[in-house]
Amino acid sequence: EAGVAQSPRYKIIEKRQSVAFWCNPISGHATLYWYQQILGQGPKLLIQFQNNGVVDDSQLPKDRFSAERLKGVDSTLKIQPAKLEDSAVYLCASSLLLQGREQFFGPGTRLTVL
């Protein structure tokens, strides 16, 4: 079974630039999550999709972050404009159903904002 795919693996940008990350979940997984992991911290949920609908985006900084999952499969997370504090690893995860199943994580994208 193929795992969660993410790209790019690394990205370096200057502050105020824009960046986009892509995620393809495990086939058949209806639920997709984006997490932000700042160095020395545990991952923090940014947004959660169930198929192509948003379940939880309460911790997404909506003035600069956006995400979509138009066809209920792969997803894109965008930051515009980026700030220094956005430097982090962005992890995508997926799970079979909404309730009570473990989440499987992709390799992440390490973003450095200069």
Add this chain to the structure above:
Amino acid sequence: EDKVVQSPLSLVVHEGDTVTLNCSYEVTNFRSLLWYKQEKKAPTFLFMLTSSGIEKKSGRLSSILDKKELFSILNITATQTGDSAIYLCAVTSQGGSEKLVFGKGTKLTVNP
């Protein structure tokens, strides 16, 4: 707000030692507690615990949950250098989002 506290934050041991990692939590309407191992970037799933007192075991790793005292432990026996990683504890709550609320992790270093 749901909260997860892990201890210790870092730990250095020698191969063959046994280690115990701790995770305490405060969560409204607890559903489950999960342990993940993070070596490079992607956390990999270890255990999901939902019931008190039932030990889950996988090889040299085992974990147990105490829902009365609101904590879990992860034991690793006969540690190997390949066990070096950050071990993350997370909780989920019932109703609505299934988001994982993570602790900061315990960084385990196993020296040969």
